[in-house]
Amino acid sequence: MYAHKDGIKLRKLHKGDLHSLLKLKEESWWGTHSTLIVNIEDQLKWYECISHNQLYMIAENSDNKPIGIACYTEIDWFGRSLNISGSIYKEFRKMNAVKCSFSCGLDFAFEVLNMQRVGAEVLETHSAAQHLEIGHLGLKVEGRRRKSVYKSGKYYDSIMLGILREEWEDHDRVKKHKGCCNVNFDHEKAQSCINRFNRVMSGEIGDK
Secondary structure, X not given: OEEEOOOOEEEEOOXXXXXXXXXXXXXXXXXXXXXOOOOHXXXXXXXXXXXXXXXXXXXXXXXXXXXXXXXXXXXEOOOOEEEEXXXXXHHHOOHHHHHHHHHHHHHHHHHOOXXXXXXXXXXXXXXXXXXXXXXXXXXXXXXXXXXXXXXXXEEEEEEEEEEEHHHHHOOHHHHHOOOOOXXXXXXXXXXXXXXXXXXXXXXXXXXX
């Protein structure tokens, strides 16, 4: 369980989430790249085929109620890079909840998965997602895949985004949390303990 200072928690996907995720897929069709119509059997096959370079985390609010999913794909554990995407249930798509959830998803990639680079894609038509990922999270536009996404008889461009660890660390949103967005850790307290330990050890060495 990863607990974010913005009030969102992440836990790993389990089989019991599949029915709920089927509903989420139906709600999120407009903003996603896949247009396949699926059923619960398809969901189960997908779940059983999740590979070592994919990770799916369920986002929960302070009431421990699932509000969405964070998807980490094409994970390069050696090169420390991945692609991130996510979706929020329709009933929770209020701006503050969406911002906090997506912040949590990105911060988990750097703080827990120890990534050096995180990539993402957003449709050219999806202005709300562009505002969120570029404006709020600080991802940079890195390119454009022309006419790569098919929706209802037309093709649209996909905007390629990315953010590096040093850019994430330097973002005002992360600095506000003093460089650590995880509720369960505090870098300042850790440094205080290190300094205290070093003073004690220096004293013991000096006594000898």
